Amino acid sequence: MVELRNLVKRFGDLVAVDDVSLKVEAGEFFALLGPNAAGKTTTIRMLVGLIRPTSGSALLAGHDVQSEPLEARRRLAYVPDFPFLYDKLTPWEFLRFTGQLFRMEEAAIRARCEELVRRFNLETFMAKTIEGLSHGTRQRVAIVSALMHDPEVFVLDEPMVGLDPHHARVLKDTLRERASRGMTVFISTHQLSIAEEMADRIGIMHEGRMLVVGTGDELRARSGTSGALERTFLALTEQEANFREERVHGG
Numbered sequence: 726m727v728e729l730r731n732l733v734k735r736f737g738d739l740v741a742v743d744d745v746s747l748k749v750e751a752g753e754f755f756a757l758l759g760p761n762a763a764g765k766t767t768t769i770r771m772l773v774g775l776i777r778p779t780s781g782s783a784l785l786a787g788h789d790v791q792s793e794p795l796e797a798r799r800r801l802a803y804v805p806d807f808p809f810l811y812d813k814l815t816p817w818e819f820l821r822f823t824g825q826l827f828r829m830e831e832a833a834i835r836a837r838c839e840e841l842v843r844r845f846n847l848e849t850f851m852a853k854t855i856e857g858l859s860h861g862t863r864q865r866v867a868i869v870s871a872l873m874h875d876p877e878v879f880v881l882d883e884p885m886v887g888l889d890p891h892h893a894r895v896l897k898d899t900l901r902e903r904a905s906r907g908m909t910v911f912i913s914t915h916q917l918s919i920a921e922e923m924a925d926r927i928g929i930m931h932e933g934r935m936l937v938v939g940t941g942d943e944l945r946a947r948s949g950t951s952g953a954l955e956r957t958f959l960a961l962t963e964q965e966a967n968f969r970e971e972r973v974h975g976g
Contacts, residue, residue: 726751726878726909727772732781734767741767743933744781749911749926751877754904756920757913759930760962765913768930769882772911773803785878799827802871806883808864812856816847816866819855820873827874834873841869845895861887868896872903879903881912885919897923921954929958931965 727749734742742764749755759765770776772783774790774797783790788797811819817838824834842848845865850858855866864887871879879900885893901923904910914920920927921941928938937947945951948960 726753726786727755727911728784729768729772730782730784732768732771732783733779734764734771734776735779740933742771742778745930745933745935746781747928747935747938749909751909752904752907754900754910754923754925755912756924756927757911757930758915758917758920758927758958759936762932763930764933765930766882769803769880769911769913773801773880774798800877801880802874802876802878803880804864804867804871804882804884806886808867810855810863810866812854814855815852816842816855816858816869817851819866820870823870824873829874837873838869841872844899845869845892859887861889861892864888865892872899876908878909878911881910883914884912885914885916917954917958927954929961931962936965937961 727747729745729747732742732745733740745764745768757765757768767776771778772785772790774783774794777791785797786800788800790797811822814822820838820842821834824837829837842851845868847862847865847869850862850866855863858866868884884896888896897919900910912919924941926938926940927944929936929944937944939947941954941957944954944961945957948957948964950957950960
């Protein structure tokens with residue numbers, strides 16, 4: 726459902742993403758981890774079609790994001806860490822606009838809005854302008870707008886930013902429910918607890934490369950650690966950093 730094929734992105738002399746290949750199946754919950762500047766957000770921006778890869782390709786539901794952008798994006802929902810919303814609209818106007826972009830019937834827009842607005846406790850905000858909403862409330866509006874057209878692939882970059890514990894739990898339950906119905910969930914996060922709790926598989930990026938992909942148990946076996954994912958993450962990234970340092974000095 727999500728496939729990255731030898732994806733590379735260069736910014737001048739900087740190789741931000743270095744030959745990343747990955748396949749995430751329908752209904753899978755995949756979490757992408759990595760230190761700052763590991764290449765996670767750049768990878769996501771190529772996946773959703775916001776930036777063009779230097780080489781390689783990204784596919785959504787079998788459609789190349791660059792050569793078949795409309796077909797790919799029709800199946801996609803994307804929520805960045807700081808989503809763009811139209812500040813002068815109300816949440817209802819924005820959600821209706823989003824539904825129309827995906828050619829939803831008016832009755833379907835209203836029904837879907839009613840369900841999701843209630844789930845994310847947005848009823849009291851629907852007639853207010855978005856510019857007056859808190860970051861957490863704006864984040865909930867963005868999530869609801871992303872879910873309205875029942876996307877086949879949902880990509881989220883730091884999805885819990887700004888959410889209080891209650892609505893973070895609502896989002897987790899919603900993502901797990903949708904994944905069980907076949908939606909592919911692809912998230913990038915610094916919150917290892919989310920990956921440990923939710924993900925079927927985890928990928929760790931380091932300095933632009935995909936260091937390792939597997940279940941939590943597979944990553945622990947690879948690192949020789951046990952217990953919390955934090956210990957495994959630190960061991961794997963430190964091992965890679967040490968290996969690269971030795972290779973540089975050895976050369």
